[in-house]
Amino acid sequence: MPLTLQYHCSCLSSKPTPPPPHLPSSAYNFHPLHTLFFCEECDAVRCNHCVMVEVSGYYCPNCLFEVPSASVRAEKNRCARNCFLCPNCRNTLSVVPSDPPDTGDIRLSAIPVSAVGEPPFFLYCNHCRWDSAEVGITFEKPTGLAAQLQKFEDSAPESLEFERLKEHFEPFLRASSSSSPAHHPTASSHHVHTNPITAAASSAISRDVSGVAKYNPLARSRVGKDKSANKDEMPEYRSRVEIGSTSGLGGGGDVDVEFVKHLEDVSEVANLEQRWVNSWASSPRASDLKPLRIPLLSKKTKRCPTCRHILIKPEQKAQSVRYKIKLVAANYLPAIAVAVPQPSSTEVAKRSTVRSSGGGAEADKGPEGMLAGKTYPFHLSFTNPLYDPIQVRLSVQRAQYQASGEAPAPEKARRPPFAVSLPISAFPIAAFAEAWEYEDDEDMFGVEDDEMGDADVRSRDREGRSKTKTVGVLEKRANVTIVGGEVVIGKEAKGDVKFNMLVSYTYRSDDPGIDETEGTPSRTASKGPVMKTFSFYTVVDLGPIIPKEEPRPDPDL
Amino acid sequence: MDPPIYYSKSEFIETDTGNKVSRRATIAGPQNIILGGKTVISSGAIIRGDLRRTGPGHAVVISLGRYCLVGEGCIMRPPYKTYRGNFNYYPMKIGDHVHIGANSVVEAATIGNHVEIGKNCVIGKFTIIKDCAKIADNTIIPPNTVIPALSLFSGSPGRYVGDLPESTMEVVEMGTKGWYKRFVAVEDR
Numbered sequence: 187m188p189l190t191l192q193y194h195c196s197c198l199s200s201k202p203t204p205p206p207p208h209l210p211s212s213a214y215n216f217h218p219l220h221t222l223f224f225c226e227e228c229d230a231v232r233c234n235h236c237v238m239v240e241v242s243g244y245y246c247p248n249c250l251f252e253v254p255s256a257s258v259r260a261e262k263n264r265c266a267r268n269c270f271l272c273p274n275c276r277n278t279l280s281v282v283p284s285d286p287p288d289t290g291d292i293r294l295s296a297i298p299v300s301a302v303g304e305p306p307f308f309l310y311c312n313h314c315r316w317d318s319a320e321v322g323i324t325f326e327k328p329t330g331l332a333a334q335l336q337k338f339e340d341s342a343p344e345s346l347e348f349e350r351l352k353e354h355f356e357p358f359l360r361a362s363s364s365s366s367p368a369h370h371p372t373a374s375s376h377h378v379h380t381n382p383i384t385a386a387a388s389s390a391i392s393r394d395v396s397g398v399a400k401y402n403p404l405a406r407s408r409v410g411k412d413k414s415a416n417k418d419e420m421p422e423y424r425s426r427v428e429i430g431s432t433s434g435l436g437g438g439g440d441v442d443v444e445f446v447k448h449l450e451d452v453s454e455v456a457n458l459e460q461r462w463v464n465s466w467a468s469s470p471r472a473s474d475l476k477p478l479r480i481p482l483l484s485k486k487t488k489r490c491p492t493c494r495h496i497l498i499k500p501e502q503k504a505q506s507v508r509y510k511i512k513l514v515a516a517n518y519l520p521a522i523a524v525a526v527p528q529p530s531s532t533e534v535a536k537r538s539t540v541r542s543s544g545g546g547a548e549a550d551k552g553p554e555g556m557l558a559g560k561t562y563p564f565h566l567s568f569t570n571p572l573y574d575p576i577q578v579r580l581s582v583q584r585a586q587y588q589a590s591g592e593a594p595a596p597e598k599a600r601r602p603p604f605a606v607s608l609p610i611s612a613f614p615i616a617a618f619a620e621a622w623e624y625e626d627d628e629d630m631f632g633v634e635d636d637e638m639g640d641a642d643v644r645s646r647d648r649e650g651r652s653k654t655k656t657v658g659v660l661e662k663r664a665n666v667t668i669v670g671g672e673v674v675i676g677k678e679a680k681g682d683v684k685f686n687m688l689v690s691y692t693y694r695s696d697d698p699g700i701d702e703t704e705g706t707p708s709r710t711a712s713k714g715p716v717m718k719t720f721s722f723y724t725v726v727d728l729g730p731i732i733p734k735e736e737p738r739p740d741p742d743l
Numbered sequence: 744m745d746p747p748i749y750y751s752k753s754e755f756i757e758t759d760t761g762n763k764v765s766r767r768a769t770i771a772g773p774q775n776i777i778l779g780g781k782t783v784i785s786s787g788a789i790i791r792g793d794l795r796r797t798g799p800g801h802a803v804v805i806s807l808g809r810y811c812l813v814g815e816g817c818i819m820r821p822p823y824k825t826y827r828g829n830f831n832y833y834p835m836k837i838g839d840h841v842h843i844g845a846n847s848v849v850e851a852a853t854i855g856n857h858v859e860i861g862k863n864c865v866i867g868k869f870t871i872i873k874d875c876a877k878i879a880d881n882t883i884i885p886p887n888t889v890i891p892a893l894s895l896f897s898g899s900p901g902r903y904v905g906d907l908p909e910s911t912m913e914v915v916e917m918g919t920k921g922w923y924k925r926f927v928a929v930e931d932r
């Protein structure tokens with residue numbers, strides 16, 4: 187079991203505290219640090235769930251052609267060059283001439299070289315050996331295949347039906363979007379912008395489904411009236427093809443029954459995954475599968491959902507991995523890693539790992555679990571990404587196991603299965619400097635950092651250290667500080683050793699004027715830069731608890 | 744805080760530029776192989792620098808950049824094809840910060856920078872892997888596949904399954920540098 191530590195994003199929730207870690211919803215609220223963004227404007231963490239996403243460019247994942255957005259729509263979001271997916275296995279297909287390559291070696295000829303042979307040409311899969319000639323698709327020329335295939339696609343009955351549906355709904359959509367309340371200014375100072383994708387998704391979710399009443403807690407009595415007002419403004423839709431006549435095209439019926447009756451091999455039936463990208467009604471026969479034009483991928487710009495400032499703006503070139511704007515949380519928050527020290531001595535570890543040197547089996551797996559009734563130390567390493575030193579304070583989120591709003595019932599209530607001790611006082615982490623990256627000497631900066639700590643804090647720290655060696659600051663080097671914590675597992679405990687930890691760090695802000703709670707502007711101005719505090723939640727997972735019901739009782743207890 | 748990865752000092756040959764090559768690896772045609780520095784070739788790996796293009800003179804067959812790792816039991820073999828009746832091998836070029844997991848077979852044409860390839864993968868002939876892409880463990884990439892930048896591929900055949908985070912470059916670089924630092928020799932007795 188790998189040990190994990192993830193960071194919380196409140197996703198604009200009005201409740202800034204994360205859910206208790208044992209609830210399934212916890213997983214959706216926490217993310218690895220390197221997937222998070224940071225909005226300087228809002229001074230807040232943002233994640234991929236809450237950012238606004240805009241497409242900044244389309245490209246084909248196979249030929250890497252950057253498709254202008256004007257042609258994306260006409261080409262139906264798929265590559266219009268010679269890029270196709272195997273309908274059977276989703277590998278990329280090759281264009282092959284009819285004459286086999288003239289090498290004596292069969293093994294070598296398995297991969298077609300280039301399309302300069304005799305027509306007709308067909309598409310061939312070098313993974314599963316599917317070829318388009320099997321389904322009657324061949325080409326006179328090896329070029330412009332996508333256009334030819336798109337002609338088939340566009341003339342398919344379901345595609346024509348869809349076009350007709352679009353035409354039918356277009357006037358209604360245009361009318362409703364112009365009267366949409368989305369553009370109304372909101373009185374609230376907490377302005378929330380909605381992007382078109384989110385708007386489309388939310389309207390799709392909240393649309394009327396016939397026979398299902400819409401949930402509207404505020405206007406229960408009005409539902410009936412609204413319905414009658416909105417319905418039947420449109421003319422009735424007449425379908426192009428009657429569903430009864432689609433037999434054999436996936437509409438069910440006698441043709442499909444006959445097909446299934448005479449089935450000799452399961453592979454004759456196209457499986458769900460192979461049919462998934464097609465319309466709902468598609469032939470069940472594997473022999474009817476058509477090559478697929480490759481769907482385009484996109485590069486994305488990401489914005490803060492609250493203030494709309496850009497957090498991610500990729501470079502235009504599709505294959506560039508650089509960004510014009512990249513505001514990631516890793517440049518603002520300390521990176522925290524968690525480890526449980528292995529009980530074995532270093533010498534034993536050396537001997538056991540030396541054989542598997544050089545990749546492969548890395549021995550960084552956590553322990554099997556923590557035994558109920560025992561006490562374990564753990565380490566948290568903090569790496570400071572800022573060019574200024576920071577002070578960090580930790581606390582465990584409490585009352586996680588009580589039912590919300592109720593007074594804790596005596597004894598019988600869910601007792602926390604474990605208790606976590608963390609350093610009580612703040613501890614410093616030195617500033618990041620580019621030089622650290624190449625620095626191998628670890629003792630250079632192991633000195634106490636006097637700049638920020640106050641005497642009171644340090645004396646308490648010493649007390650803590652003398653009491654128990656495991657809890658407190660263990661090591662300081664470069665911009666990394668390692669602190670120790672301890673977890674006591676209850677005798678009856680089960681589940682995971684997983685807890686929410688609040689991390690607060692104080693840093694020097696160059697932002698003048700706006701001060702936090704303490705100090706008048708004049709005082710802070712005379713003292714130079716302002717100290718600011720930023721807090722965020724994390725969830726620490728130290729792995730599963732091994733319950734008491736072990737075959738052999740532990741002699742330590 | 745990851746623990747060091749120890750190796751027996753006598754097993755590896757270390758070059759001036761910090762490359763570490765296992766004596767238990769098979770390096771065929773070493774004059775045709777370039778290692779960029781701080782690159783590790785693990786034990787049991789086979790690197791076929793001998794499969795060179797026909798014709799006179801010196802030719803680079805396989806080049807690896809800095810901070811790369813060729814895992815245990817990997818096979819690195821240049822791609823080949825018959826073009827207009829002539830059979831030939833083609834060079835394989837691999838960028839910086841590329842880790843290849845144990846027991847993978849690689850016949851790619853080019854692999855960019857900051858690429859992670861898992862264990863037990865097959866990277867087919869003439870595959871092109873762009874920067875910051877990742878191939879999950881046990882993935883089979885058929886010949887001639889193109890893998891776009893910052894994409895994750897997995898399965899058999901390997902397919903696009905998602906985008907990688909914007910900070911992949913930094914994360915991978917930290918990982919490969921950290922790995923090299925943790926890869927330390929112990930004296931033999």
Ligand SMILES: [Zn+2]
Pocket residue numbers: 195196197198231232233234235236237
């Ligand atoms: Zn979020």
Ligand SMILES: [Zn+2]
Pocket residue numbers: 225226227228229490491492493494495
């Ligand atoms: Zn913002």
Ligand SMILES: [Zn+2]
Pocket residue numbers: 246247248249250251265266267268269480
């Ligand atoms: Zn394409």
Ligand SMILES: [Zn+2]
Pocket residue numbers: 272273274275276277311312313314315316
């Ligand atoms: Zn196939």
Ligand SMILES: [Zn+2]
Pocket residue numbers: 227492493494495
């Ligand atoms: Zn703003």
